Amino acid sequence: MASNQADTGRLCKRSIAELVNKEHETIGIPSRTREVALKAGLALLLTLAMTFIALPVVALFLKSPPETILRSLHDPVVMDALRLSLTTSTLTTLIVVLMGTPIAYVSARFHYFGKDMADSLIDLPVIMPPAVAGIALLMAFGRMGIVGQHLNALGISIAFTTLAVIIAQVFVSSPFYIRQARTSFEDVDQAYENAARTLGASRVYTFFHVILPIAMNGLISGAIMAFARSLGEFGATIMFAGNFQGRTQTMPLAIYTAMQGDLDVSLCLAIILVTISFVVIVLVKILTRRVYKNVRN
């Protein structure tokens, strides 16, 4: 029985080896030629992918002559949207960093009951469609919402105000910061924290003088991602905050509105957003590279 199994195993191995050799002979392509063909195929695939991504961006610039962009910059719609977007995104990033940093640290360092559930909840807005986020916020903080109705009774109205824009942005962008910050804190070796404690540093002193500076590049990178996500936020904002120029009409909303009337204004806003997005990506890349360098050291 055992001898039969061994024979079968040997036969299988031999058959596979013969099959591979036969295939090579049949194809009759030298290994060098195959390598060149593989590289050419990959290069073609990369070129196609790059073209697919770059083409719309290039088209955006080609369709907008510089003088048109400069003229549109003076349009009140553009200026209002730009001012509102930068103000709300900056405030959102500040709130996300202040709230998200302790949450990310606790999530990275401690185990507590329901931690998996809490982590999943934090990540939820990333996969939630923005329109769903908007309607959910409306059901919570709108005039008839479960919290909003009590606030309304006190004369406080949130929906369709600039505050609603910020709440929508915080909701959708906070996971981007918290996830990055959590990873950065996890990368800080526990030995640094222990060393600081034995040298007389309290937990708070250790956090601000040791852990935070070591994780800083990662935190900045996360904050930039959150800022960029806030700047591009559309779905949740239009559902929860509405589309009022100067009050809740951020740049993506202004692009959408201007598309129906003045295309130049739309293009001008789009170019500003693309430029900011590009700068953000470059900054994140530089900072991420620094984080890896620190971790390696």
Add this chain to the structure above:
Amino acid sequence: MLEIDIRKRLRDFNLEVKLDVAMGEILMLVGDNGCGKTTLLNLVAGLYNPDAGRISLDGRVLYDSALKVNIPPESRNIGYVFQSYALFPHMSVYDNVAFGLCTRKLPESDIRLMVKDHLEAAGLWEIRKAKAVDVSGGQKQRIALARALIIDPVLLLLDEPLSALDVHRQAHMRKELREMIHSCRVPCIIVTHDLRDVACIGDRASLLEKGKITLTGSPQDVI
């Protein structure tokens, strides 16, 4: 005198250690990897909590489960040299050594004088501005020692302090380390698995096996 009598349930075995170290004495703690040596140092330093027992130093209780005393690590004033040295990568050599004094909120002028003394004694003054991660293994070891000694510790814990050095430097550092520790006149526990360290540095040695001290005696006895 340092007196330790503690118990802690670990994943694979129970750590049950009873030992004492006299003032100025160097106790070498030897054992295989994973026998609980580093855990024991962390328990004494207050970084981990024992399940039960008592740790006292010269009459001062650091931990006592019966009395519910557990002094936090930052208040124990223990000089701890970690196996990886754990030098703060974002700080210079100077700032690493000054860290323990800064936490004590000493005047800046006092800190400058003390750090200068320690850096010069350790031959590190020339590289004081270098980032701690950019110096050699031997220099890192001396920075970690200077950082632990500058706080005027009441107890020294050294976890494999020579393991990151090459063989030639190890031989030189053993003598230097023994003299440096003896000059502090505090109890010292050094974790190692190198028997040459035991022979050259220790006054006494203990063998730790699966969380239990199975032999204590002179370095020669344990070797």
